[in-house]
Amino acid sequence: MVRIITPETPVEELQRAFTEELKGKMKEAAMRLGCPAEELKYRVDNNGVVEIARMDAAEMAERMRQDIIEGQIRRIKKDRGVFYG
Numbered sequence: 001m002v003r004i005i006t007p008e009t010p011v012e013e014l015q016r017a018f019t020e021e022l023k024g025k026m027k028e029a030a031m032r033l034g035c036p037a038e039e040l041k042y043r044v045d046n047n048g049v050v051e052i053a054r055m056d057a058a059e060m061a062e063r064m065r066q067d068i069i070e071g072q073i074r075r076i077k078k079d080r081g082v083f084y085g
Helices: 011-033 057-080
Strands: 040-044 050-054
Touching: 011 040, 011 050
Parallel strands: none
Antiparallel strands: 040 050
């Protein structure tokens, strides 16, 4: 799908388009590297080039730890009635 970006394009639409494109690229890279997409990381440089690479064991452990912490925070917010999304 081709998207035409103009100066009037809302930021939310740009974010959504970038996220969709990135998910597709991550799936392609996962198939090419023979690993699940959850084991991949990405980086965007100053020129807008996206680099996708496989995480090492330490990075995966840190990501799992962050996911657990974020899940606990979401659960606490939901229990306290301040969960918005």
